[in-house]
Amino acid sequence: MGTTIIVGIIALLIGLVGGFFIARWYMKKYFQDNPPISADMIKQMMAQMGQKPSQKKLNQLMSTMKASQKKK
Template sequence: MLTIILVAIIALLAGLAAGFFIARWYMKKYFEENPPISPDMIKQMMAQMGQKPSQKKLNQVMSSMKAQQKKKK
């Protein structure tokens, strides 16, 4: 009886640990492929700050964001 309980607890802990690392890996991959900030969102934020967003400025901001993501790896 004691061995069944110990095996169940060990299996539960192993499952939780594996689930955590799999979920973490999946979310990292998802956010690399689908960044949470789009060019339209940047354009909207710049307009709210009183700046007139040009395509050149949007491209600069997006490229700097991508460079920051690569540095974090």
């Protein structure tokens, strides 16, 4: 009876730790593949700040964001 409880607790702890690291890896991969900010969102933010965004400026900002994500 005692060993069953100990094995159950150890299995639970291993499952929790393993699940945490798998979920962390999956979320990192997801956000690298699908960045949370798109070009349309940047365009809207710039328009709200009173700037008229050109396509060249949008491309520069997007490439800067992608480069900073790869560094992390």
